[in-house]
Amino acid sequence: MTETIKTTGARYALDPVAFAKALILAPLIVAALGFWAFLIPVFAVVFGGPLYLIVGTPVLMIYLHYAQGDPLGTSILAFATVVVGAGLLVLADQVLEMLRHPDGLVFWIGFALVFAPLWGLTFGKLYNRWRSDLSRRPLPPLP
Numbered sequence: 001m002t003e004t005i006k007t008t009g010a011r012y013a014l015d016p017v018a019f020a021k022a023l024i025l026a027p028l029i030v031a032a033l034g035f036w037a038f039l040i041p042v043f044a045v046v047f048g049g050p051l052y053l054i055v056g057t058p059v060l061m062i063y064l065h066y067a068q069g070d071p072l073g074t075s076i077l078a079f080a081t082v083v084v085g086a087g088l089l090v091l092a093d094q095v096l097e098m099l100r101h102p103d104g105l106v107f108w109i110g111f112a113l114v115f116a117p118l119w120g121l122t123f124g125k126l127y128n129r130w131r132s133d134l135s136r137r138p139l140p141p142l143p
Contacts, residue, residue, distance in 0.1 A: 010138035014064055015131040022126035023060070026119045027052060029126075044115045047108075052119060055081065060123065068136075071124030078120030082112045 027045045034041040059081050060074065067073060086109045093105065 009066075011065055012068070012137075013135045013139060014061060015127075015135040018127050018130035018132070018135075019061070019064070021130060022123045023053070023057060025126060026123040027115075029122050030115065030118045040111075041115070044111060048112060048115060052116075055085065056119075064127070069124055069127055069131075071121050071128065074124035074127075075117040075121035078116040078123075079113065082109070082116045086112070 027049055031041040031045045056078070059077065063069070063074070063077050086105075089105065089109075
């Protein structure tokens with residue numbers, strides 16, 4: 001009697017070394033490749049890096065537990081995370097009137113909508129290159 005692993009709802013083990021290296025290096029590589037553009041990518045790392053680490057780490061960990069982690073998927077996930085986060089921030093500002101200069105928020109959201117997908121794409125490429133073979137196979141179903 002042979003048993004088959006269900007591929008629907010598959011879960012994957014996270015490769016922690018590949019994840020950490022890709023998470024840290026992705027924004028730095030984008031900045032290194034684009035620093036000639038008025039140093040904008042370098043400033044993006046400085047201003048957006050902490051938020052990328054705080055929000056991006058758990059979002060990517062959850063995503064990679066249920067998906068293969070292809071670069072296009074991580075890029076779309078990063079873009080969607082910025083859109084949802086920005087929407088919640090704008091909604092909170094409308095309700096609480098907490099920002100004195102909402103034009104600055106639009107400025108930062110605009111940069112985030114450009115750099116988040118680039119960082120997500122680079123993360124996906126690096127993670128898939130460095131992850132172990134064990135993390136590429138679906139985990140057995142839970143009993």
